[in-house]
Amino acid sequence: AQSVTQPDIHITVSEGASLELRCNYSYGATPYLFWYVQSPGQGLQLLLKYFSGDTLVQGIKGFEAEFKRSQSSFNLRKPSVHWSDAAEYFCAVGAPAAGNKLTFGGGTRVLVKP
Amino acid sequence: EAGVAQSPRYKIIEKRQSVAFWCNPISGHATLYWYQQILGQGPKLLIQFQNNGVVDDSQLPKDRFSAERLKGVDSTLKIQPAKLEDSAVYLCASSSLAGINEQFFGPGTRLTVL
Numbered sequence: 001a002q003s004v005t006q007p008d009i010h011i012t013v014s015e016g017a018s019l020e021l022r023c024n025y026s027y028g029a030t031p032y033l034f035w036y037v038q039s040p041g042q043g044l045q046l047l048l049k050y051f052s053g054d055t056l057v058q059g060i061k062g063f064e065a066e067f068k069r070s071q072s073s074f075n076l077r078k079p080s081v082h083w084s085d086a087a088e089y090f091c092a093v094g095a096p097a098a099g100n101k102l103t104f105g106g107g108t109r110v111l112v113k114p
Numbered sequence: 115e116a117g118v119a120q121s122p123r124y125k126i127i128e129k130r131q132s133v134a135f136w137c138n139p140i141s142g143h144a145t146l147y148w149y150q151q152i153l154g155q156g157p158k159l160l161i162q163f164q165n166n167g168v169v170d171d172s173q174l175p176k177d178r179f180s181a182e183r184l185k186g187v188d189s190t191l192k193i194q195p196a197k198l199e200d201s202a203v204y205l206c207a208s209s210s211l212a213g214i215n216e217q218f219f220g221p222g223t224r225l226t227v228l
Binding site for chain 2: 004034036041042043044045046049090092100101102103104105106107
């Protein structure tokens with residue numbers, strides 16, 4: 001069975017500073033990996049996804065993530081954070097052999113200081 | 115394109131009462147998912163439909179939870195009787211049929227059981 005760990009529950013970052021959110025996964029085959037963002041009272045919005053190919057993936061809102069198979073990681077980065085990036089971020093692994101079932105990590109809440 | 119619709123947005127009930135949530139997926143999306151998101155945790159899949167058939171309901175507490183998607187379009191999730199630990203946000207998502215695809219999430223229904 002697949003699993004996802006997001007080691008950081010909370011991260012506080014100053015506006016304009018860089019951001020990196022960690023994600024480690026466990027899956028027996030080539031993973032399909034996703035990052036979603038959830039603003040208060042909202043559903044989840046997809047930031048980016050990795051299926052295959054280039055291990056550096058570009059997403060919306062200036063986010064990118066890098067797949068590192070040797071480290072079983074899929075960390076999310078943004079070079080310069082905006083106040084509107086304050087939200088909760090979820091990493092997820094998809095299981096193509098199980099009907100595209102998504103398993104989510106526990107999430108990382110990002111607070112942005114002015 | 116209209117997104118995933120859910121209603122109600124909020125519901126407060128007392129334990130042992132019953133409650134139902136409704137979801138209308140994006141038009142043409144064959145696959146529909148119900149997730150439970152407890153405060154401070156990532157979403158957990160409860161049930162997945164493909165058209166009107168169940169693909170995965172392994173994590174659905176079947177003694178109290180039920181779900182249906184009779185015509186392969188909208189879906190209803192029911193809890194009867196509710197317990198305190200059912201307090202959570204219930205998210206509905208949909209995706210198109212082919213391969214691994216993005217799941218589009220609705221805004222969720224926040225359930226409080228008193």
